Amino acid sequence: MPAPTMAEAFVVRTAGSVTRVRLPNDFGTVEIPLPPREPPQTVQIYLPEHVELVIDAITPVGGDIAPAPRGPRWVVYGDSISQGWSVTEAGLAWPSLVAESLGLDLVNLGFAGSARGELLTADAIGGSDAAAVAVVWGTNAWSSLPTDVGQIAETMRVFLTAVRQGLPEVSVVVVSPIVRPDAEDARNRFGATLSDLRGALESAVRRFAESAADTRITLVPGLDLVPAEELVDGIHPGDAGHRSLAAGVAPHVAAGLELLAENRRQ
Structure with missing residues (x-):
């Protein structure tokens, strides 16, 4: 589901520069001017979310195209907040900001209206060969398809178990739900407030890390x-x-990656 704030345009980003190129009316060839920059600087081009595009070819005009250098792969799982549902343009969602600041290769698994600890996604993350993972869900479990504290805690335990089966050594940062004023003290159909669900998630993460002596799982309230x-x-x-x-x-993401690098050097 595309974010409603995203324009139907290609967004071209590099350090200190943002340009937008509208889609052609015939959905044919589009020329995307690249901003002036130093040769080592990477250019990021975000595709428009509102239309399905098939790219047949990319042809340089007056220069060459080279693949951007790859950083460590960082997989983020979350809901519309992680997707960037309400940012003013592509590249401003928090996962993109973190990835840019740390030089990470981001895979954003932010699903609007979803993200309730789906096991299928946990298995996909486990098979992603990621160097680091962020797990950020819980808000949608209060509304739309609500749950209670017991189920959300068990779902988190199973989700982390599946991730660890595929990625036993990498850093996993778990972020519990951010504030949602209308839900903090309001009970859903199963009697749980968002505050209750947040507490249950956080307790489940702590118990999982402690029971497995897993020092590579970090909880961020x-x-x-x-x-x-x-x-x-x-x-x-x-x-x-x-x-x-x-x-x-x-x-916390940076600290987890540094810990992993240190362990590999030993």
Whole structure:
């Protein structure tokens, strides 16, 4: 499901520069001018989300095209918040900000209206050959398809078990739900508030890490990561909120990667 704030355009980003190129009316050939830059700088081109595109060929005009250098693969699993549902343009969602700041190769598994600890996704993450993982879900488990504290805790345990079966050594950062003012103290049909569900998720992560003596799982409590005034609709962060979320998560991702590198050197 495409984010409603995304324009039907290619977004071209490099350090200090953003340009947009609208889709051609005939969906044929489109020429994308690249911004002036130093030769080593990477250019990122985001495809429009609202249309399905098939790219037949890429042809350089007046230069060459070379693959961008790959950083460590970082897989992020979450809901519309991780997808970037309410940012003003592509590249401003918190996973993109963290990946850019740390030089990571991002795989964003942010699914609007979903992300309730689906086992199929946990298996996909386990088979992704990622160097690091972020697991960020729980908000949608309060509404739409609600659950209670017992089920959400068990779902998190099974989800982390499946991820660890495929990726036994990598850093996993788990972020519990950010603030949602209308849900914090309101009970869903099974009697659970978002505060209850957040607490159950956090306890489940701690128990899992402790029972397995797994020092590579880091819990980041989400409640205070994004101020309520940085939510654009009471649920989704705006650009400022995504910057706040990225600032709160990035140090833990960096620390996990450094720990993994240190262990490999020993």
